[in-house]
Every structure is written in structure tokens, then in C-alpha cells.
Amino acid sequence: MDTGFDYSQAGFAIRNDIATAHRAIWHKIGEPGNWWRGAERRAIVREARNARSCSACKQRKASLSPEVACAPHNTSSNLSDAAADAVHRIATDPARLSKHWLESLEADGLSDGHYVELLGVLVAAISIDAFHRALGLPLEPLPKPVPGEPNGYRPPGARDSGAWVPRVQPEDAGEAEADLYPSNAVPNVISAMSLVPDAVRMQQQLGRVHYLPLQSVMTPNDNGGRAISRLQIELLAGRVSSLSQCFY
């Protein structure tokens, strides 16, 4: 039985589906993935939290170019330099990531599978932590690592389709990925992390409770039964994207 994310003392009536999803995602992060052990996935979460106070990240963020030479990151884990750099940059300066930078990580030994899985774990943790910070709640203790080895699974349908990393397009999803997409017409952001299918599954599980069920997303006036209207939801979404300088 997964525990944690007890919101009974939060001071707000937080929806049960949010707590349930957070608990499930946290447990999932602690498990071995396709490319990382549970303890390494936990280290990604630790490093994401640490990046917020990294002086090198602050220096780089303030510089005109993200390529500027900076002091080493203030790391708090035993992740490789390439993995730690990926965590720090995605966490603190995502709008200035580049294909050139990603290729440099691969040259330093971080494979595309490792990178996408790292991204999936990282963004799930950032999102859950962001929810806690917005509500003024303490952060959840790091996930408990589950012993085991990564299985090295790579979806057979993954191919280059115009992104920096291979993806499984809906028409290429085999039996093992049949559950990833509700239809053959999904936005690129849904398939973005499909090189690691569980990253998409985590994304959708969180998206259903933080934003909207996928079937509601494409219906402009469907607010999924939330206490705010769809216009208010999209106002929030647009402002976060704008402040984050996200073109997508």
C-alpha cells in the first residue's frame, strides 16, 4: 500500500484524485525504469530540488547565452556530470535548451533513452513539488527506491519524427504501447517522451488530475468538472507558458 501525500492536515480540501495520483507517481519514480535504477531516479528528484539554489544555474540563467562557461553545478547526488547538467538546465532554464546541447550530453555518455527517462522523472517531480509550493505545503520526502535493474526496453516503433529524440507516433505504436494514445491524432507534446512509454503514462496520469482528462482537452469549453472555467484554466496555462518563454 502506497503511503504519503497525506493532505488531511493541509488546511485545504485537496481533491482525493490528486493525492492518489501523486502517491502513485511517487511510488513509480522509486521503481527501476527502462534506463535508470530506482535509487538513480530518486537522485534525479533530489537534484531537481537542489538545482533551485545552484549558483552556477543562477549565473547561467542571467547570462546572454546558455553556452557561457560557468562554475560546476552545486550537485547533491552521484549522478554523472552529464545527467546532473541535464537536470539542472531543464529545471532552471528550459527555454534555452538546444539540440546542440542535447547532442553534447549524448557525446558525454547520456543515451537518448537515459535522457528521456530522466526528463520524465524530473518533470513529474517538478510538477508535484510546484503544486505543494503553490499551496504552501512542505515537500514530500524523496521517493523510496525499489531494488532492481533497468530493463533497457526501447519501443520498436520509436523513430525520428522531427523532434530531438525518437518518438513512437500513434500509427507506429505496437501492442505494448497500444494504451499510450486515445487516437491517431494526438498533439506532439503527448508523444514527446514516448521513447520511454512509462514517461508518457506518468504524464497522462498527472495531466488528468492537474489539468484535464485527455478527451476533455480538445473540447474547448470542457472544464472537466473543475471549480474554474475552461477560460480560467487556459488563462493560467497561457501565463505559465509565457513566463516560461515556451513557444509551444
Next chain:
Amino acid sequence: MLRASSQTSGDDVDLTGIVTGGALSWGARGGTPRKNAVETGIVGDKVLLAFVETALDDDAQATAATRNAVIETLGEAAMIDAAAVIAHFQRMVRIADGTGIPLDTSFAVQTADIREELGINDYGRAPQNSG
């Protein structure tokens, strides 16, 4: 999606509000929205924008003030749902920026005018700036 929602609902929404914002002076910085805040036409826009801005600014004291303002204006359940949406899009922007996905073709066509108008094409990872 904001434009699609407003067109479907028939509401007259000023989309420049998502770029200009309107509330960085809220809470710890003075307690009221900026005087030149854009009226988007959406109910509760100022407190919602302020909530986003203080949350992303990582200012716990100011966020407490904007959180309370959302509760006072729209209610506690609305504040919680707003916090969840803010959390969600902090994830989604990193997925888009971290994987270098292209804009969906239909979406690019539908939003070409508004992307130009709002200056979104000037963002660093916009297709013409990406490398």
C-alpha cells in the same frame, strides 16, 4: 487553447493578458494589481494571473497572499484547481522544450497570427530560433 475556448464560449477575451500579465505588484509587493494590468475579460483574471506570477517567482510570502486572494475571489476549490493547472504547465513547458518537438502543423496554422501578435515567435526555442 485560450482563444479556442473564448471563441467557443463567445466571450471577448484580450489575449495580450497572458503575455503582459498584470499582477507582479500583488501581495508582498503592495497588495494590488499593477495599474496598467490588462483586462482579459475573464472572471478573476487579476488574481489568477497574480497567483501564477508569484508561484513561478518562487516567492512563498507573495504566493500566500495571492493564494488567499484567489480564495476570496473564486473560492478554495478554485484555488486548488488553479494550483494544479500551474503545476501541470510547469511540467508541459519542460517536456516541449526538453524534447525539441515541432509545433503541430494544424496548430501552427491556426495560431500564426496570434503568435506573431503576442511575440511568441521571439521566444528562444521558437522554430526559427532553434538550433
